Amino acid sequence: MFPNPQLQSAPASPEALAAPQVSGAVALLQGLVAEGVDTIFGYPGGAIIPIYDALYDFQEQLTHVLVRHEQGGIHAAQGYARASGRVGVVFATSGPGATNLVTGLADAQIDSTPLVCITGQVFAHLLGTDAFQETDILNITTPVTKWNHQITDARDIPAALAKAFYIARSGRPGPVLLDITKNAQLQLFEHAGYEPCTHIRSYRPRPVVRPEYVQRAAELINQAQRPLVLWGQGVLLGQAEAEFREFIEKSGIPAAWTILGAGALPTGHPLNVGMLGMHGNYGPNVLTNECDVLVAIGMRFDDRVTGRLDKYARQAQVIHLDIDPTEIDKNVTATVPVWGDCKETLPLLTQLVAARQHPAWRQRFRDHDAEEVAAVIQDELFPTQDELTMGEVIHQLNELTQGEAIIVTDVGQHQMVACRYARLNHPRLSITSGGLGTMGFALPAAIGARYGAPHRTVVAVIGDGGIQMTIQELGTIMQTGIEVKILLLNNQFLGMVRQWQELFHERRYSAVEIASPDYVTVANGYGIAARRVDCRPDLQPALHQMLEHPGSFLLEVRVTRENNIFPMVPQGCGVGEIRLK
Amino acid sequence: MSKQEYNITAYTENQVGLLNRLAIIFSRRKINIESLNTSPSEIEGIHRFNIVVHESEEVVRKIARQMEKQVEVLKVYFNPNEEVIWQEMALYKVPTDVIAERALVERLLREHGARVVLIRKDYTVFETTGHREETDKLLAVLHPYGLIEFVRSARIAIIKTSQGFHHKLREFERQQPGEEVSENEFLGRRDKVFSM
Numbered sequence: 001m002f003p004n005p006q007l008q009s010a011p012a013s014p015e016a017l018a019a020p021q022v023s024g025a026v027a028l029l030q031g032l033v034a035e036g037v038d039t040i041f042g043y044p045g046g047a048i049i050p051i052y053d054a055l056y057d058f059q060e061q062l063t064h065v066l067v068r069h070e071q072g073g074i075h076a077a078q079g080y081a082r083a084s085g086r087v088g089v090v091f092a093t094s095g096p097g098a099t100n101l102v103t104g105l106a107d108a109q110i111d112s113t114p115l116v117c118i119t120g121q122v123f124a125h126l127l128g129t130d131a132f133q134e135t136d137i138l139n140i141t142t143p144v145t146k147w148n149h150q151i152t153d154a155r156d157i158p159a160a161l162a163k164a165f166y167i168a169r170s171g172r173p174g175p176v177l178l179d180i181t182k183n184a185q186l187q188l189f190e191h192a193g194y195e196p197c198t199h200i201r202s203y204r205p206r207p208v209v210r211p212e213y214v215q216r217a218a219e220l221i222n223q224a225q226r227p228l229v230l231w232g233q234g235v236l237l238g239q240a241e242a243e244f245r246e247f248i249e250k251s252g253i254p255a256a257w258t259i260l261g262a263g264a265l266p267t268g269h270p271l272n273v274g275m276l277g278m279h280g281n282y283g284p285n286v287l288t289n290e291c292d293v294l295v296a297i298g299m300r301f302d303d304r305v306t307g308r309l310d311k312y313a314r315q316a317q318v319i320h321l322d323i324d325p326t327e328i329d330k331n332v333t334a335t336v337p338v339w340g341d342c343k344e345t346l347p348l349l350t351q352l353v354a355a356r357q358h359p360a361w362r363q364r365f366r367d368h369d370a371e372e373v374a375a376v377i378q379d380e381l382f383p384t385q386d387e388l389t390m391g392e393v394i395h396q397l398n399e400l401t402q403g404e405a406i407i408v409t410d411v412g413q414h415q416m417v418a419c420r421y422a423r424l425n426h427p428r429l430s431i432t433s434g435g436l437g438t439m440g441f442a443l444p445a446a447i448g449a450r451y452g453a454p455h456r457t458v459v460a461v462i463g464d465g466g467i468q469m470t471i472q473e474l475g476t477i478m479q480t481g482i483e484v485k486i487l488l489l490n491n492q493f494l495g496m497v498r499q500w501q502e503l504f505h506e507r508r509y510s511a512v513e514i515a516s517p518d519y520v521t522v523a524n525g526y527g528i529a530a531r532r533v534d535c536r537p538d539l540q541p542a543l544h545q546m547l548e549h550p551g552s553f554l555l556e557v558r559v560t561r562e563n564n565i566f567p568m569v570p571q572g573c574g575v576g577e578i579r580l581k
Numbered sequence: 582m583s584k585q586e587y588n589i590t591a592y593t594e595n596q597v598g599l600l601n602r603l604a605i606i607f608s609r610r611k612i613n614i615e616s617l618n619t620s621p622s623e624i625e626g627i628h629r630f631n632i633v634v635h636e637s638e639e640v641v642r643k644i645a646r647q648m649e650k651q652v653e654v655l656k657v658y659f660n661p662n663e664e665v666i667w668q669e670m671a672l673y674k675v676p677t678d679v680i681a682e683r684a685l686v687e688r689l690l691r692e693h694g695a696r697v698v699l700i701r702k703d704y705t706v707f708e709t710t711g712h713r714e715e716t717d718k719l720l721a722v723l724h725p726y727g728l729i730e731f732v733r734s735a736r737i738a739i740i741k742t743s744q745g746f747h748h749k750l751r752e753f754e755r756q757q758p759g760e761e762v763s764e765n766e767f768l769g770r771r772d773k774v775f776s777m
Contacts, residue, residue, distance in 0.1 A: 138598055139598070139601055142598065142601055142602050142605060143605050143609065146652070147652045148598070149598075150597075167652055200652065201655070201750075202593070202594050202652065202653050202654060202655045203652045203653075324650070325646055325649075325650070326643070326646045326647050326650050329642075329643075330643065
């Protein structure tokens with residue numbers, strides 16, 4: 001039924017590649033090159049060997065980064081995609097190789113990161129037989145992919161790959177998985193040439209903008225006395241930063257960001273009023289419940305942003321700009337839905353809104369900022385206690401990077417501190433696992449980010465919990481020589497869970513004390529320069545050393561053990577009930 | 582919001598795995614599918630799903646949008662029962678000797694709009710179509726006669742106001758979305774806002 005792989009295996013010599021017949025594996029790699037792919041993050045295995053064999057002849061065009069675990073591979077591809085704005089590509093083998101991608105797929109799905117993952121699969125005649133390293137990866141990944149597809153015939157590879165790239169990057173981006181059986185990788189066929197996909201009849205990535213909704217939105221904005229803009233990653237994904245800035249600057253509306261929207265407007269911009277949500281800034285949270293018109297742009301009203309929904313912005317008329325219709329009215333009912341790509345809708349809106357300043361309303365944000373500085377920020381960034389705080393580390397880092405570095409964060413207390421205090425002068429400088437909250441994300445994502453933006457300094461800010469989840473990727477750094485600055489904030493606790501246990505569970509610390517290895521020795525073992533600091537006079541010189549060091553560097557900073565992150569909207573409370581202590 | 586029966590009609594590509602992709606939209610939200618029918622539509626290559634759920638309008642609207650978001654789904658409609666014509670088919674297998682001796686077969690067939698599909702020496706198969714109560718009624722009548730086997734199909738439903746899907750499909754097949762594609766003419770009519 002299936003061709004004998006021994007007879008049909010792909011020719012390896014370059015001359016043979018010129019022949020009209022190519023293997024499925026070669027067609028796949030030709031397709032990747034045609035799509036502009038330059039970097040692949042992957043790990044070989046039995047069912048994907050033919051693709052790796054073909055890769056041998058593509059070393060000039062395609063850089064393959066050998067990771068230490070497939071989860072590291074997919075997080076690296078996410079970091080690459082987020083830093084570069086291009087599609088991240090992952091290779092993994094069947095079975096455990098493929099299942100190790102699942103966490104990254106879920107992360108990419110919820111954070112709208114464009115990925116194309118290629119998994120090897122057992123021979124088609126073995127499907128469903130519990131063959132060695134066979135898993136039903138299509139059904140396992142259906143809930144966590146935008147689209148997935150299995151290929152059992154080489155002739156289907158070019159079209160499926162083209163469709164995969166089109167789906168991954170168009171509309172609301174997301175991860176796509178192609179599962180290719182080994183016989184299809186080996187099978188020879190006459191390849192007519194790769195054609196990119198630009199249309200799928202059942203798929204509408206670009207909604208037609210309805211001007212009357214834009215008109216209605218503009219009328220609401222022009223009547224508003226206390227308007228507030230909330231922006232999310234949609235602005236970045238739509239590459240609409242300039243259009244967004246023009247809208248904000250003309251309308252004079254204060255604008256707050258979700259964790260994934262960070263950087264679409266520079267941190268220092270006078271209309272940037274800070275971060276939303278559970279550990280966001282005081283002003284934008286409190287004033288969400290006082291604004292009269294809420295303009296949500298490319299954000300999805302996640303529960304970490306809204307707190308309790310029946311206490312969220314009940315007084316406000318809501319304008320919601322989004323490319324994904326399932327987000328509109330999902331959590332917060334929109335008065336005016338503006339369905340479309342914000343790159344298109346924002347300029348239309350800017351044309352129609354009146355130029356205004358809202359001085360009294362903006363002053364309210366500054367007043368609340370002053371409260372937050374006095375209650376939280378002063379002590380966090382300029383502590384008087386002996387022990388170091390996470391906030392002062394990020395503050396000192398800002399002083400050195402001047403808002404020009406990519407900050408990749410893991411998940412937990414350090415993430416909240418880094419996102420709250422990191423200075424970002426440009427878009428795509430903040431990379432974090434927002435929706436899924438995947439510990440272990442930062443180290444591999446930072447590796448990928450550096451491949452995606454090789455001209456930028458990449459600083460991975462990680463806690464002592466998260467780094468131990470994917471610490472094996474130090475091996476990837478060692479082997480590739482890629483330059484990543486690892487800033488490890490060690491409080492010897494799983495800090496965020498500890499904070500909740502302290503505040504809401506009577507300090508019953510259950511399984512939150514985590515021991516660490518000697519990170520300096522571990523890093524050195526991988527050939528990576530490293531240093532540990534635990535006192536204030538050493539901090540700035542050590543950060544300077546980390547950034548100036550030619551090559552990767554791990555800096556472990558021992559910080560105070562039981563600091564809590566404030567402000568905080570406790571779970572089950574409204575944003576108006578945000579606590580400063 | 583009060584729950585009632587909704588009939589979800591989806592037009593999709595004929596694609597392996599799509600049934601699972603649609604089914605998990607329901608199971609993830611712990612919503613039970615009361616009835617599911619999928620079959621080729623009047624258009625070659627396009628399948629039609631009929632799904633029945635007992636839910637509030639808000640939940641059904643969100644589900645319909647989630648379904649329509651899937652790459653291989655062309656269009657999804659949802660309607661309460663009064664907006665559709667619907668039928669279920671049922672088959673009843675009863676012992677021929679009992680039914681011939683004791684039942685007034687002719688009256689049975691007339692009263693329940695049933696017909697005989699097969700008569701053998703050992704058993705007879707009746708068939709009827711109708712709403713759930715109607716197929717249930719015949720089931721109750723046949724029970725005393727030693728019903729051997731019973732099966733009921735999923736519901737199929739036709740939308741009363743539908744103009745058919747052909748013209749929509751032509752729009753889908755256009756390379757670029759045209760101005761006339763959208764049908765949301767009136768502000769505030771939310772069920773129309775996202776129509777293609």
